[in-house]
Amino acid sequence: xxxxxxxxxxxxxxxxxxxxxxxxxxxxxxxxxxxxxEDFSRDLGKGVRxxxxxxxxxxxxxxxxxxVAKAVEEATRVLTTxxxxxxxxxxxxxxxxxxYSSLFNILLYEFNQILGDEYRATANKNLFGxxxxxNIARGEKVSRAFYERSLSERAxxxxxxxxxxxxxxxxxxPTMPTVAPLLKTSGDTYDRGRQFTLPFSWTGVPSIxxxxxxxxxxxxxxxxxxxxxxxxxxxxxxAAAYESATVFHDRHxxxxxxxxx
Numbered sequence: 046x047x048x049x050x051x052x053x054x055x056x057x058x059x060x061x062x063x064x065x066x067x068x069x070x071x072x073x074x075x076x077x078x079x080x081x082x083e084d085f086s087r088d089l090g091k092g093v094r095x096x097x098x099x100x101x102x103x104x105x106x107x108x109x110x111x112x113v114a115k116a117v118e119e120a121t122r123v124l125t126t127x128x129x130x131x132x133x134x135x136x137x138x139x140x141x142x143x144x145y146s147s148l149f150n151i152l153l154y155e156f157n158q159i160l161g162d163e164y165r166a167t168a169n170k171n172l173f174g175x176x177x178x179x180n181i182a183r184g185e186k187v188s189r190a191f192y193e194r195s196l197s198e199r200a201x202x203x204x205x206x207x208x209x210x211x212x213x214x215x216x217x218x219p220t221m222p223t224v225a226p227l228l229k230t231s232g233d234t235y236d237r238g239r240q241f242t243l244p245f246s247w248t249g250v251p252s253i254x255x256x257x258x259x260x261x262x263x264x265x266x267x268x269x270x271x272x273x274x275x276x277x278x279x280x281x282x283x284a285a286a287y288e289s290a291t292v293f294h295d296r297h298x299x300x301x302x303x304x305x306x
Contacts, residue, residue, distance in 0.1 A: 046151055046152075046155060046196070046199075046246075046247070047148065047151060047152050047155075047243055047246045047247060048246070049246050050067070051064070051067075052064055052067065055294070056288065056294060057089065057253075057255065057281055057284045057285040057288050058086065058089060058285070060253070060281065060284075061085040061086045061089060061281050061285075062085075062086065064085050064277060064281075065084070065085050065086070068083070078275065080275065083278060085277060085278055085281055086281075087278070088278055088279075088281070088282045089281060089282060089285040090285070091282050091286075092127060092128060092282075092286045093124055093127050093128055093129040093282070093283055093286045093287075094127065094128030094129070095128065095129075095130075096128075096129045096130070096214045096215070096283065097129070097130045097131075097132060097212070097213045097214050098121070098124060098129050098130065098131050098132070098213060098214065098215050098216070098217050098270075098283070099131075099132055099133070099134035099209065099212065099213035099215070099216045099217065100121065100131060100132070100133050100134070100216075100217055101133075101134055101135070101136050101139060101216060101218065102133050102134065102135050103135075103139075103140055104136065104139045104140065104218070105117075105216075105217060105218045105219070106118075106219075108222055108237070108240065109219055109222040110222060110223050110224070112224065112258075112260040112261065112266065113219045113221070113222060113223060113224065113260075113266050114219070115258075116219075116257050116258030116259075116266040116268070117217065117218075117219050117257060117258075117266070117268050119257070119258065120217075120257040120258070120268045120287060120291075121217055123287060123290050123291060124217075124283070124286070124287060126290075127286055127287075127290060129283075131217070132212075132213065134209055134212055134213055134216070136206065136209050138202060138205060138206060139244060143202060143206070143244045143247065143248070144244075145239050145240040145241075145242075145243045145244060147195075148239075148243040148244060148247050149236060149239060149243060150187045150191065150192075150195075151187075151192060151195050151247075152239075152243065153180055153183045153184035153187050154184050154187040154189075154191075154192045155184075155192075156180050156181065156184050157180075157181050157184025157185055157187070158184075160177070160181060161181050161184065161185065164177075164178070164181050176235065199247065202247070202248065203247075203248045203249055206244075206248040206250070207248070207250065207273055207274065210272075210273040214272070214279065215270050215271060215272045215276075215279065215280060215283055216270070216271040216272075217268065217269070217270060217271075218241045218268075218269045218271065219241055219266070219267065219268065219269060220241060220242075220254040220266075220267030220268060220269040221238040221241060221267065222237060222238065222240060222241065223237065223238060224259075224260045224262075224264035224265065224266055225264050225265050225266075225267075225298070226238065241269055242269075245271050249274060250271055250272060250273060250274055250276075251271070251272055251274075251275075251276060251277050251280060252269050252270060252271040252272070252280065253269070253270050253277075253280045253281065253283075253284045254267040254268065254269050254270075255267065255268055255270070255284045255287055255288060255293075255294070256268075256291075256293035256294050256296070257287075257291070257293055258293060259293070259296065259298070262299070263298055263299040264298055265293075265298055268287070270283050270284055
């Protein structure tokens with residue numbers, strides 16, 4: 046319920062090209078939308094002048110590390126200089142019904158349903174990483190009643206959430222409340238990192254992450270731009286405008302390995 050697919054590229058233009066190849070109607074998939082062809086690269090140069098972008102009160106910067114908040118705030122100032130208007134908005138359910146901690150229980154339940162039987166039937170539990178083992182154990186404790194009740198409320202929550210796009214064209218948050226975590230990072234850090242991803246996957250709206258800075262150790266920071274349903278072209282346009290005004294997409298973290306084939 047919370048998985049989503051999308052391209053990763055070195056530039057916004059690359060992402061637009063990749064998305065162009067990915068989209069299409071699949072009648073066998075109940076959630077697939079039958080729409081006409083769209084050129085995702087067409088509006089990349091249109092800029093952001095006249096667009097209204099929302100910072101979500103008590104959410105966009107809640108429980109966010111200082112370096113991350115500073116980088117995203119500076120990114121919004123860049124967008125303002127490019128002609129966008131940045132305004133505060135309120136989305137009450139992000140402080141309640143759609144809190145990522147609650148949605149994480151849905152993820153854990155499904156994780157256990159998919160992988161739990163295989164894990165329990167495997168004698169050598171060390172074949173599974175510690176985060177996987179921890180998530181299965183937590184998923185075992187989430188009730189089916191909670192899961193089914195959450196699914197039954199999803200359509201209403203999706204509709205209520207999208208009301209915010211009557212006020213703004215897109216929303217701004219950090220991609221994660223931390224810099225990019227190290228591979229040895231604990232599961233708790235990854236849990237915290239989902240606070241800006243799970244709610245938007247749950248409500249079925251698209252988002253794009255663009256590099257917007259580095260902390261003092263050179264670890265990267267991302268800004269997430271979220272739009273209404275079927276607004277990928279607009280998000281790519283906003284991301285392209287920011288990318289064209291900054292240089293973060295050309296920089297690498299201090300530990301970077303390239304492989305020659």
